[in-house]
Amino acid sequence: MQFKKVGFPLFIFLILYWMVAIFLIIFLLSLGIAFVFYLKNGNEFYFDFFKESTYSLSKAIPGGSILGVGIWIKARLQERKDSKTSVK
Known part of the structure; x- marks a missing residue:
């Protein structure tokens, strides 16, 4: 997904993306453990x-x-910095 501007859709996307990513990482790690x-004990799978x-x-x-939110703020600040340097 390509976002042209750092706005509200990117804000929502980043929050949902990282929620899903962290959820899957924690869930799959606990499943792996x-x-x-x-496998080690040979008992039933609980x-x-x-x-x-x-x-x-x-x-x-x-x-x-x-x-x-942190990544969005960083992208927003970078966009402002880039726009200020291109104006000069």
């Missing part, structure tokens, strides 16, 4: 999808929001 314990999903979501929402 459960799988390693399953993974509570609902509990791990809510845990991952509780970490992804604030983390993705802060990261998305």
Whole structure:
């Protein structure tokens, strides 16, 4: 997806993108850890999808929001800097 301008659509995109990315990273890491314990112990595979999903979501929402807003602010400042240097 190509954004021509640093505006509100990019703001929403960055927040949602990083929320999803952090959610998937945490969820897949916890699934991988459960799988390693399953292979090591040989017992039944215990993974509570609902509990791990809510845990991952509780970490992804604030983390993705802060990261998305921070990247958007950096892009906004860079756009202002580039526009000021091109005017001179």
